[in-house]
Amino acid sequence: MSAYNYVVTAHKPTNVTHSCVGNFTGPQQLNLIIAKCTRIEIHLLTPQGLQPMLDVPIYGRIATLELFRPHGETQDLLFIATERFVVCVLQWDAEANMVVTRAMRDVSDGIETPTHKGHGQIGIIDPDCRLTALHLYDGFLNAIPFDNKGKLTEAFYIKLKEREVLDIKFLYGCPKPTIVVLYQDDKVARHVKTYEVSLKDHNSVEGPWSQHNLDTGSDFIIPVPPPFCGVLIIGENKIVYYGASASKEIPIRAKIAF
Incomplete structure (x- = not known):
């Protein structure tokens, strides 16, 4: 006679993995959205502090959590990608007082090797x-690409020469969608490079600028909104624009404890 054990999680996840702030539940309502592994918590900012609104289960471990607002919309939509390569766009239904799925898609390939270098899976808008x-x-x-209603359209692949990608972000203020890639080469030197993405031809070309041999430990890039645009690169010893x-x-001044 064989014996089997059935193991389940007794408690909801508590580790916060992602967060974002925006107008998700209404044009005049400021929300804090927190991802905890396989769940999202939606909070409303009030004069009395944060007010919990909803706890939503997600069928997969969350890898990307981003708010965005398509043209013509009065409030933000929520983009989520899971570690199993399923992406979805969520919208707040004010009448039903609940979150509804506006779009969902499996983007797994199954042929190529999933990324495991740098920061792993990265999603940007x-x-x-x-x-x-x-x-x-x-x-x-x-x-x-998104259509003019914020729905996902046909996907395409862009080939990257950089194999060990540490971070990727979109730049502000560019006539064409432009990404900046922070990467490490075979000699462990770190660089940034920009690419312009053509939505018409489904390819990319080298962007307006690049920078080589960054500060050791440069690990994150932060896009700068207009009027300055560009990026901040966060390193061990300095922050570079x-x-x-x-x-x-x-320069970053180190604090010495005695």
Whole structure:
């Protein structure tokens, strides 16, 4: 006679993995949305503090959590990608007082090797809501354009020469969707490079600028909104601003404890 054990999780996850802030439940309502592994919590900012609104289960471990607002919309939509390569767009239904799924898609390939270097799976959204890009496989970027209603359209792949990608972001203020890639080469040197994405031809070309041999430990990039645009690169010893026509370094002062 064989014996079997059935194991389930008794408690909801408590570790916060992602967060974002925006107008999700209404144009005049400011929300904090927190991802805890396989769940999202939606909070409303009130004069009395944060007010919990809803706890929503997600069928998969959350890898990307981003708010965005397509043209013509009065409030934000929520983009989620899971570690099993399922993406969805969620919307708040004010009449039903609940979250509804506006779009969902499986973007897994099954042929290429899932990325395991750098920060692993990365998902980003163009500030002008023209497309989302997912770094799921080494050497490739999965681009999924949005239509004018915020729905996902036909996806296409962009080939990346950079194999060890540390971070990817979209730039603000670009006539074409433009990404900036922070990567590490075979000699462990770190660089950034930009690419313009063509939605018409489904390919990419080198962007307006690049920078080589960054500060050791450069690990994250933060896009800078207009009027400056460009990016901040966060390193171990300094924060560097790079743009198409200017750059600026700010040293990080180490705190010494006695």
